[in-house]
Amino acid sequence: MDPRLSLVTLGVTDLENSVRFYRDGLGWPTGYASGDGVAFFKTWGTVFALYPIDKLAEEIPGGAFKPQAGACGITLAHNCRERDEVGTVLRLAEGAGADIKKPASETFWGGYSGYFADPDGYLWEIAWGAFPIGEDGHLVLP
Known part of the structure; x- marks a missing residue:
């Protein structure tokens, strides 16, 4: 495995609010449009993403992921x-x-x-x- 961290995704409780914080407040560039299911930010190196935490929990079967932001x-x-x-x-x-x-x-x-x-x-x-x-x-x- 290459020593590389490609993507960091934060599970968030309010995607629109979190996008406003990172995009509008911190000035991070994104192609996100209201209604998109996930927001990707163009950072130097690792890609940074925001995704609804309940949807993130659905990706991991059997209750192995306990949603907690x-x-x-x-x-x-x-x-x-x-x-x-x-x-x-x-x-x-x-x-x-x-x-x-x-x-x-x-x-x-x-x-x-x-x-x-x-x-x-x-x-x-x-x-x-x-x-x-x-x-x-x-x-x-x-």
Whole structure:
């Protein structure tokens, strides 16, 4: 298996509201039109999608998937090129309706980060520090 994460899909409770948050609030590009069953966002690298959580549960038979949006042992991250960008992104998210869970501050790992929750409670870390960002927008790992 190639070491590649192709698509991240968040199960959401209100697709239209979540699309407004990511598209209109954060400015992420999408071809989504009202009434589409899923929203795909054009991000650098991994594709990001929003899908009704009840429909996501229907895809996995036998009740193996228990629909529960929000903080569930995973965080998503957006790394910034500059330290000051962390606060700017957090303010943008807050203006779009996000709940700031941790204001931007110094971290134990020598960086600078903060957290917000999207409309369904999914946690996003906005970070600067540990790894530089390459020309292609991806983290450069040692």
